[in-house]
Amino acid sequence: MIDLSTLTLTARDTALELHPDVGGAIGRLLHKGRDYMRRTPDEPRDVLETASFPLVPFCNRIKDGTFAVGTQKVKMKPNLGDHPHTLHGQGWRARWKVAEQSPSRAVLTFRHKADEWPWEYEARQVFELRPAGLRVWLSVKNLSATAMPAGLGFHPYFNRTPQTRLKAQVDGVWMADQDCLPTEWQAGLWRKDWPLGDFVSDSVLIDHCHSGFMGRADVYEDGTPLLTLRASPDCHWLHIYVPPGEDFFCAEPVNHMPDPFNHANSGLRCLKPGDVALIWMDISLHS
Template sequence: MTAIEKGQARLVLAPEVGGAIAAFTVAGRDVLRPMADGAGDALFTSSFPLVPFCNRIPNGRFTFEGREVVLPPNLAGHPHTLHGQGWRAAWTIEKVTDGEAVLSYTHAPDAWPWAYRAEQRFVLSETGLRTELSVTNTSDAPMPAGLGFHPYFPRREGEALTAANDGVWLIDADVLPTIHHPGPWEADWAAGAPVEGHGLIDHCYTGWNQRAVLRAPGQPDTIVTASAECRWLHVYVPPGEAYYCVEPCASRPNPFGDGETGMVTLAPGESRSIWMKVQTR
């Protein structure tokens, strides 16, 4: 574990667990869900990076520029490969200074046949955290790339989420997108809606304006903002759990499916980056 501080803000990193955040507090309050004691899986951390794609690829199979790729499952009991390689790998600490840290991950070609280097830069302010995630294609052939963040937030009593959007991708039993539903569905996040009182929400919302507000009575707001590339917002609200996720993403689930998915092609040596801020007020 590695910790950095800035005033009352404190960030703890777990580079060995998918380059994840283990805790982020301001004035002793958990802004992100703290990592479970002894956890060795990024799913039980505070936040982890999605690189070089977001969410599920059906059965791990896709074709890119005539090349057939088959990725192994990376979640027990689930056939659809999730979130890339970064969250299942140890990262290297490159820099730790007052209020700032840099982690890196170098991927050698395997089932994902491209070499790349990913980097995370964390910068604390007195009341917030800015995280930048980048990926550079270090192979000798064009590589597809998508990026995202997977933060977990404590589910506070009476909490509501407000996030502009123009529709949502509905999902099947395997949590894969099926059809795009325009307008509100289940919870009208655009108008502001309670987090409690729904069935499973594990959906990708379109038309997001890169700002979300998490508000609970009598407590500071948590504000999530992101770079313009993060045009999709994935919201995960598991019934009965003490947390939920509000995930800025630059690509959508089934990133090699039909239509505009947000995936870009990086030439050898080319990079892509996004950022997210988590602020309290």
């Protein structure tokens, strides 16, 4: 294994900075000198300062960190300050190892030993940079002797100005309570017309999971196409996070909804011993 705290990939006019020690996160994505994602500080100490990080082996919140699989009961500690609901699995809070690196390609891995999440697994990210884009694969392999629930997603942060628009085909939204846990599903639009393309701004927090995601989201700046995000076919959900007053937003392709153990047809999979789940995210840059 290669031991690097920060590494940089290049493909002509495009550069990608990775932080294996900070959640296996993306630090910067530059094309012709322009940042196409939120720029990470030079020495990030928290993955929440980065440009994107992996969600493995589940996405978003699990209510009170508690669920049951058959007769097995699981209780996980909070992992975001005093917020009571466990978020995003273990990968985003872990150090990843650099398994492979070339000028435009890198492979990061993270192995989890059974603890309060009582399954052992290996997560893997493959980054492939091209002259005007990036593709990332994220996978998880169940290394335990029993079946493991598993979900995957990406948590990219994009820059936002008053002129930024987001366009994405979705068919509904999960309404959420004050803890951002889903309560009921609403068909069609809510506050924003994402299918038509709407401004990424609001006077209140948007932190909602949208269903029926068709695998493509386009970001525009002042009416000009900036980037296109595509995701693998099983990422049927797009979680959109727009904090008021900030200069960034998130459009997160995921393969299950938040709090999946408390909702039917949530998208969460069950991996048999030795099975692998895989998703990908592709970002095309328009200069």
